[in-house]
Amino acid sequence: MESTIRTLIADVLQAKFGIADVAFSLERPKDLSHGDYATNVALIASKQLGKNPTEIATELMQVLQSADSRIASVSVAAPGFINFELDRSVILDILADVNKDSWGQTTVYEGKKILVEHSSPNLFKPFHIGHLMNNTVGESITRLAKASGADVSTMSFPSDVSLGVAKAVFILLEKYGADFAPEQVSILGDAYVEGTKRYEDDESVQTRVKEIADNLYAQTSSPEWSLYERCKEFNIAYFETIVARLGSHFDSYIYESEAGVDGKKLVLAHTPKVFTESEGAIVYTPDESQKLHTAVFINSKGNPTYEAKDLGLLELKFAKHNPDLSIFITDAQQVSHFNVVLDAAMHINPLWKQHSLHRYHGRMSFKGQKMSSRLGGVPLAEDVLATVVEEVKEKNADITPESAEMIGIAAIRLVILRAMPGKDINFDPETSLSFEGDSGPYLQYTAVRAMSLVKKGEEAGIAPSMQKPIVGTEILERMIARFPDIVIRCQTEWTPHYLVTYLMELAQAFNSYYGQQKIIDDNTEASAYRLGITHALYRTMTKGLALLGSTVPEKM
RNA sequence: GCCCCUGUAGUUAAAUGGAUAUAACUGCGGACUUCUAAGCCGUUAUUGUAGGUUCGAUUCCUACCGGGGGCACCA
Numbered sequence: 001m002e003s004t005i006r007t008l009i010a011d012v013l014q015a016k017f018g019i020a021d022v023a024f025s026l027e028r029p030k031d032l033s034h035g036d037y038a039t040n041v042a043l044i045a046s047k048q049l050g051k052n053p054t055e056i057a058t059e060l061m062q063v064l065q066s067a068d069s070r071i072a073s074v075s076v077a078a079p080g081f082i083n084f085e086l087d088r089s090v091i092l093d094i095l096a097d098v099n100k101d102s103w104g105q106t107t108v109y110e111g112k113k114i115l116v117e118h119s120s121p122n123l124f125k126p127f128h129i130g131h132l133m134n135n136t137v138g139e140s141i142t143r144l145a146k147a148s149g150a151d152v153s154t155m156s157f158p159s160d161v162s163l164g165v166a167k168a169v170f171i172l173l174e175k176y177g178a179d180f181a182p183e184q185v186s187i188l189g190d191a192y193v194e195g196t197k198r199y200e201d202d203e204s205v206q207t208r209v210k211e212i213a214d215n216l217y218a219q220t221s222s223p224e225w226s227l228y229e230r231c232k233e234f235n236i237a238y239f240e241t242i243v244a245r246l247g248s249h250f251d252s253y254i255y256e257s258e259a260g261v262d263g264k265k266l267v268l269a270h271t272p273k274v275f276t277e278s279e280g281a282i283v284y285t286p287d288e289s290q291k292l293h294t295a296v297f298i299n300s301k302g303n304p305t306y307e308a309k310d311l312g313l314l315e316l317k318f319a320k321h322n323p324d325l326s327i328f329i330t331d332a333q334q335v336s337h338f339n340v341v342l343d344a345a346m347h348i349n350p351l352w353k354q355h356s357l358h359r360y361h362g363r364m365s366f367k368g369q370k371m372s373s374r375l376g377g378v379p380l381a382e383d384v385l386a387t388v389v390e391e392v393k394e395k396n397a398d399i400t401p402e403s404a405e406m407i408g409i410a411a412i413r414l415v416i417l418r419a420m421p422g423k424d425i426n427f428d429p430e431t432s433l434s435f436e437g438d439s440g441p442y443l444q445y446t447a448v449r450a451m452s453l454v455k456k457g458e459e460a461g462i463a464p465s466m467q468k469p470i471v472g473t474e475i476l477e478r479m480i481a482r483f484p485d486i487v488i489r490c491q492t493e494w495t496p497h498y499l500v501t502y503l504m505e506l507a508q509a510f511n512s513y514y515g516q517q518k519i520i521d522d523n524t525e526a527s528a529y530r531l532g533i534t535h536a537l538y539r540t541m542t543k544g545l546a547l548l549g550s551t552v553p554e555k556m
Numbered sequence: 557g558c559c560c561c562u563g564u565a566g567u568u569a570a571a572u573g574g575a576u577a578u579a580a581c582u583g584c585g586g587a588c589u590u591c592u593a594a595g596c597c598g599u600u601a602u603u604g605u606a607g608g609u610u611c612g613a614u615u616c617c618u619a620c621c622g623g624g625g626g627c628a629c630c631a
Contacts, residue, residue, distance in 0.1 A: 422561070
């Protein structure tokens with residue numbers, strides 16, 4: 001449709017004024033009262049023609065009005081926009097797909113292989129609010145990718161060996177002995193915190209911890225190694241449980257320890273061509289035009305740093321999956337780190353950089369002190385979830401535990417996803433986490449209400465039908481019909497927040513309609529149609545929420 | 557010091573270079589003997605400051621101010 005209108009405008013412009021190659025835009029106005037499409041062609045052409053834009057627009061409008069039967073009306077608005085309103089039949093044609101499985105599915109990345117990496121846990125450190133944020137963004141991007149026709153696989157990159165891990169192992173060995181087998185993740189988290197403290201205070205501890213670290217890196221058989229292996233297994237199981245609770249699943253893992261071994265080899269193989277030696281370390285110095293900093297890849301002790309590990313990860317990722325697009329999600333803090341790593345990767349395998357896409361999220365800052373933490377001020381994901389689910393139960397005593405969980409998760413996810421990716425989120429549990437207004441529960445409530453109406457119709461023997469359109473539902477129809485375009489935009493730009501904004505507006509439009517118009521009344525035929533639109537709303541809301549990693553409960 | 561991100565109602569967010577800057581929260585006011593009130597209706601802006609580009613700037617450019625992050629052996 002868009003290209004049809006485009007060529008139409010270009011043709012009319014040529015015929016009427018004899019000009020071509022005008023770089024005009026054709027957009028979908030955000031305000032529905034401005035039609036389905038709008039063009040600024042008259043504003044652009046006015047300089048070239050030396051005429052008033054409104055005059056040009058009016059002349060064009062007269063020809064365009066009868067150019068295509070699918071265009072219901074064309075109008076001119078100040079200061080010279082031409083607005084097109086599509087015929088209702090075009091909109092209803094789009095809505096005819098609403099019950100198909102393909103509703104919300106696009107072909108944006110059809111035939112492509114996409115790899116999404118997110119939620120990378122730090123073993124021995126519990127899943128905290130930062131992970132929750134990362135998972136929310138990552139899961140939504142995964143769902144968008146899966147709805148794009150691409151072959152999608154997911155992976156996570158657990159940080160398994162580090163000095164921090166050695167510190168925790170030191171405490172566990174000392175406190176519980178070599179046979180220790182973990183049963184609660186909090187014990188590991190506490191050991192991590194305690195280890196960090198003891199390490200700072202005591203030099204003999206430092207020596208022992210470093211020894212442990214060496215043994216873990218080298219995987220030498222020792223009490224610490226076998227204890228570590230048990231903890232690692234436990235940690236991964238814990239990670240999978242909490243991530244499953246959020247609706248995520250990972251097809252595979254690449255461990256930081258593997259990436260470190262690989263990265264070190266890779267760096268050495270490209271020294272001194274790409275990397276150079278400096279003060280005992282091996283570093284990469286980007287070209288000055290890149291405005292990036294020099295980074296150490298292998299430290300003076302010969303160990304791979306974070307940058308070498310990420311370089312190794314690139315090689316392992318591409319060897320294993322060979323993706324056309326490799327998306328990885330991290331905190332915004334790491335932006336310049338990855339710019340350096342990818343710049344270095346350019347010299348080894350340009351595809352690694354060209355096929356990589358770094359999406360980052362901001363941080364959550366806290367105003368309220370409501371959520372305590374076992375980890376030095378950083379709230380744990382489980383605590384945050386528990387607090388929110390508790391609030392849901394307080395609000396509605398009849399709610400099932402499953403529904404309360406769904407609502408709580410949606411409340412948190414939508415707070416994160418409604419903001420533009422990359423921006424910090426000012427998280428005040430008192431106000432940000434509202435269950436009213438622009439919120440996850442509001443969207444869920446709207447879907448539940450719609451489904452309840454459909455069921456009510458069923459009881460009355462009225463099935464939803466879109467066969468005989470009635471007056472009054474036009475705006476809802478146009479809004480629902482935009483869903484596929486919104487999904488495409490989110491997939492193209494990897495920005496879930498457009499979908500959030502859209503769903504909020506859609507919910508408002510439906511609730512407003514609901515407030516002023518009875519859906520089921522004595523007129524069976526009209527009721528059937530209104531139920532048809534109601535059901536379409538339910539489908540769109542459910543599919544939309546699924547793309548954001550949230551589900552809709554049966555009852556609220 | 558250098559580099560990157562960011563600044564929008566009292567608050568939290570939105571806005572593909574376009575039209576009257578969009579919502580929500582809070583406050584105040586309202587409707588309902590009616591399908592779920594987590595709902596509906598009404599009521600608030602010098603877009604940090606100063607310039608520039610443009611028919612048109614929250615959006616692009618420059619400078620300044622404020623906030624966040626990064627800048628060699630942590631991840």
